[in-house]
Amino acid sequence: MHLTESVHRPLSYGKAINEALRQSMELCEDVIVLGQLVDYKSGVFGTTTGLADRFGPGRVQDFPNSENLMTATAMGAALAGLRPVVVHQRFDFMLYSLDAIANWLGLWYFKSAGKSDMPVTIRAIVGKGWGQGPQHSKSLHAWLAHLPGLRVAIPATADDAKGLLMDSVFSQTPAVFIEGRSLFPMTTNVPEKPYRVRFGQATIRRTGCDATIVAIGNMVPIALRAAAALERDGIQVEVVDPRTISPLDTATICASVAKTRRLLVTDPGWHSFGVAAEIVATVAEELGGELKAKPVRVCLPDSHTPMSATLEEQYYPEETALETAVRRMVRL
Amino acid sequence: MNSSTVPPEPMGLELNHKTILGLGRYQALDIDGMQAETLAGLLRQMLRLRRTEEAILHEYHPADEIRCPVHFCIGQEAMPAALSLLVEAEDYLFSHHRTHGYYFAKGAPMREFFAEIYGRVTGANQGRAGSMDISHEASRFYGGAILSGSIGIAVGAAYALQHRHSRQISIAGFGEGATEEGAFWEAVNYAGLRRLPILFLCENNRYSVYSDQTKRQASDNICERVATFGVRARRIFGNDAALTHRTLQLEMEAMREGGGPALVEAYTYRWNSHVGPEDDSDNEYRTVEEIAFWRQNCPIRLLEEKLTAAGRFDSVRRENLESEIAAEIAENFKFAKSSPFPHIDDWRTANWNPASPLADRLLETLTESEFDQYQAEAKLAPY
Ligand SMILES: Cc1ncc(C[n+]2csc(CCOP(=O)(O)OP(=O)(O)O)c2C)c(N)n1
Numbered sequence: 242m243h244l245t246e247s248v249h250r251p252l253s254y255g256k257a258i259n260e261a262l263r264q265s266m267e268l269c270e271d272v273i274v275l276g277q278l279v280d281y282k283s284g285v286f287g288t289t290t291g292l293a294d295r296f297g298p299g300r301v302q303d304f305p306n307s308e309n310l311m312t313a314t315a316m317g318a319a320l321a322g323l324r325p326v327v328v329h330q331r332f333d334f335m336l337y338s339l340d341a342i343a344n345w346l347g348l349w350y351f352k353s354a355g356k357s358d359m360p361v362t363i364r365a366i367v368g369k370g371w372g373q374g375p376q377h378s379k380s381l382h383a384w385l386a387h388l389p390g391l392r393v394a395i396p397a398t399a400d401d402a403k404g405l406l407m408d409s410v411f412s413q414t415p416a417v418f419i420e421g422r423s424l425f426p427m428t429t430n431v432p433e434k435p436y437r438v439r440f441g442q443a444t445i446r447r448t449g450c451d452a453t454i455v456a457i458g459n460m461v462p463i464a465l466r467a468a469a470a471l472e473r474d475g476i477q478v479e480v481v482d483p484r485t486i487s488p489l490d491t492a493t494i495c496a497s498v499a500k501t502r503r504l505l506v507t508d509p510g511w512h513s514f515g516v517a518a519e520i521v522a523t524v525a526e527e528l529g530g531e532l533k534a535k536p537v538r539v540c541l542p543d544s545h546t547p548m549s550a551t552l553e554e555q556y557y558p559e560e561t562a563l564e565t566a567v568r569r570m571v572r573l
Numbered sequence: 574m575n576s577s578t579v580p581p582e583p584m585g586l587e588l589n590h591k592t593i594l595g596l597g598r599y600q601a602l603d604i605d606g607m608q609a610e611t612l613a614g615l616l617r618q619m620l621r622l623r624r625t626e627e628a629i630l631h632e633y634h635p636a637d638e639i640r641c642p643v644h645f646c647i648g649q650e651a652m653p654a655a656l657s658l659l660v661e662a663e664d665y666l667f668s669h670h671r672t673h674g675y676y677f678a679k680g681a682p683m684r685e686f687f688a689e690i691y692g693r694v695t696g697a698n699q700g701r702a703g704s705m706d707i708s709h710e711a712s713r714f715y716g717g718a719i720l721s722g723s724i725g726i727a728v729g730a731a732y733a734l735q736h737r738h739s740r741q742i743s744i745a746g747f748g749e750g751a752t753e754e755g756a757f758w759e760a761v762n763y764a765g766l767r768r769l770p771i772l773f774l775c776e777n778n779r780y781s782v783y784s785d786q787t788k789r790q791a792s793d794n795i796c797e798r799v800a801t802f803g804v805r806a807r808r809i810f811g812n813d814a815a816l817t818h819r820t821l822q823l824e825m826e827a828m829r830e831g832g833g834p835a836l837v838e839a840y841t842y843r844w845n846s847h848v849g850p851e852d853d854s855d856n857e858y859r860t861v862e863e864i865a866f867w868r869q870n871c872p873i874r875l876l877e878e879k880l881t882a883a884g885r886f887d888s889v890r891r892e893n894l895e896s897e898i899a900a901e902i903a904e905n906f907k908f909a910k911s912s913p914f915p916h917i918d919d920w921r922t923a924n925w926n927p928a929s930p931l932a933d934r935l936l937e938t939l940t941e942s943e944f945d946q947y948q949a950e951a952k953l954a955p956y
């Protein structure tokens with residue numbers, strides 16, 4: 242399905258998630274939503290608003306502050322035929338459930354020798370700004386992508402958010418769905434009908450021949466603005482959005498770098514041992530000798546998130562950081 | 574039945590691992606009113622489990638063909654035997670690391686069990702899981718080694734059963750050590766809150782590896798604590814197979830009729846080391862007297878003697894039973910040992926199910942995405 246062929250309209254990222262949940266629950270009565278405060282009018286930042294009224298408390302459940310149990314409950318329910326979506330207001334809160342994720346969910350299919358599936362979707366929202374501080378802003382998506390047996394989506398646009406969430410709900414492999422809170426009001430054209438976006442398929446958000454920026458999650462709009470600024474100086478940047486980091490579409494990334502022969506990766510996670518390092522390593526293995534410049538990572542400093550607004554500004558990379566890095570690469 | 578009180582202790586004594594030792598020879602085993610079929614079934618299941626465990630113990634070294642950690646349950650046969658007669662095919666059963674008894678209780682096949690611990694492709698999990706992590710999907714049996722981890726999953730299965738107004742129940746088997754995990758109390762709270770159809774089976778064998786329960790828990794009153802969450806809890810002398818059967822029957826029947834969650838704490842004892850066939854007594858964590866007490870109160874012997882005294886069992890029946898079990902074990906060992914080893918061609922598909930039939934049926938695929946780059950990222954509103 243092409244976007245232009247579909248009946249579509251502009252929708253915000255947050256509303257697209259809400260629509261994905263509503264349509265999933267309409268399509269299949271096995272879909273349930275579990276999470277703290279999911280059944281209140283405000284929903285989780287609006288993403289669950291209206292679901293409890295529409296589908297009743299049996300399918301939209303406020304959950305105790307027991308994150309580990311919440312994941313385990315979703316797993317057992319999935320085993321018994323339901324398709325649960327678990328919601329965490331913050332990624333940081335999900336950390337209590339790492340045992341359920343790493344010791345059970347991710348390896349369930351493997352351990353059963355392919356006889357048992359656990360179609361569980363876990364939504365984790367990542368805060369950014371307004372003093373969220375070190376316990377409301379972490380994005381440890383690299384940790385999750387490190388685990389075999391788990392799919393990890395980190396959509397940057399409303400249409401991808403809807404499509405990847407619906408794919409998560411209706412596929413057999415568990416998925417963690419990472420949502421940048423700062424993206425919630427941003428809009429794109431979103432088809433009205435239910436659809437999926439496939440995991441493991443990157444999209445080229447802008448074409449160019451001088452350098453490739455691989456941008457993850459909420460770094461995508463920033464990378465696109467940087468690319469627009471660089472174009473005014475005659476530098477053509479290609480922006481690749483992997484959309485999912487597990488599986489990672491290394492073919493699209495490598496094809497782009499094979500063309501531009503310069504790579505910058507920008508990831509809203511810490512600099513070291515992260516997704517950016519993984520992408521740089523993959524490209525180095527594939528086309529190390531062909532690069533015209535050393536690859537660059539533009540990520541968060543290896544530090545916990547500060548609260549103060551001035552420190553936040555210093556902490557989160559903006560388009561200027563990307564522009565400077567690309568200019569330096571191209572000049573060489 | 575009141576959901577938050579602990580029913581009277583059997584034998585009117587405050588049951589714990591210290592008072593039990595004062596019992597001497599257990600005299601309270603009562604078979605009155607129990608069906609012959611049930612009693613024969615209990616004995617048969619216990620003996621089958623015992624002989625199976627002994628066979629593994631015997632084979633483990635020096636052959637070294639079973640190359641995974643094995644937690645034996647010799648001495649703890651009463652609970653799985655009672656469960657095996659009451660659990661239904663459509664119920665879900667989740668086990669901790671000491672899986673064998675529960676695997677057999679759920680009626681999962683012996684040949685796939687042996688083949689699994691021998692690491693063969695014909696195993697229940699094609700040699701990927703082994704003794705601690707074995708599962709058998711078709712039997713709705715699931716094991717796992719992380720303490721308390723499977724209890725929450727059992728809660729989830731109970732959630733789905735309640736959601737669908739099913740009469741089936743979910744069962745979680747574990748040791749007293751698992752109750753020290755926070756995950757356990759999250760599970761108990763939620764089970765009590767929603768009155769889920771989940772049966773918690775706690776086999777209290779006193780030890781977590783070598784460590785005594787009273788070194789790890791402020792009080793050895795698991796039942797009392799669990800009951801405060803609105804989960805019916807009762808503690809029994811777990812080597813009395815008849816009592817265990819009656820207790821489980823009562824709880825499971827009530828649960829199928831919407832009676833809500835329950836916990837049964839069965840005091841019992843493992844005869845062997847915590848793990849493996851080697852002797853771990855040089856750690857000096859338990860006394861010779863304690864081991865002697867529990868061997869004397871062997872669950873099989875207690876029931877067999879009672880049945881024999883009542884004229885309902887004899888040496889001829891015993892011999893028949895023994896030879897039948899021995900033949901079954903021998904045949905399944907042979908199957909396991911002659912089965913091929915597995916090979917994984919593609920590690921990625923071994924970890925992920927690439928098929929998504931439901932998504933294929935329900936959803937079209939969107940092939941492109943567009944984005945207006947000039948939208949500023951929003952600043953958060955106060956949280
Ligand atoms: C989370 C976790 N911590 C520690 C262990 C190591 N461990 C395996 S078995 C065991 C003892 C458990 O005792 P209990 O729950 O009473 O069961 P038992 O072995 O006595 O049957 C321990 C500590 C583990 N498997 N999982």
Ligand SMILES: [Mg+2]
Pocket residue numbers: 748749750776777778779780781782
């Ligand atoms: Mg124990």
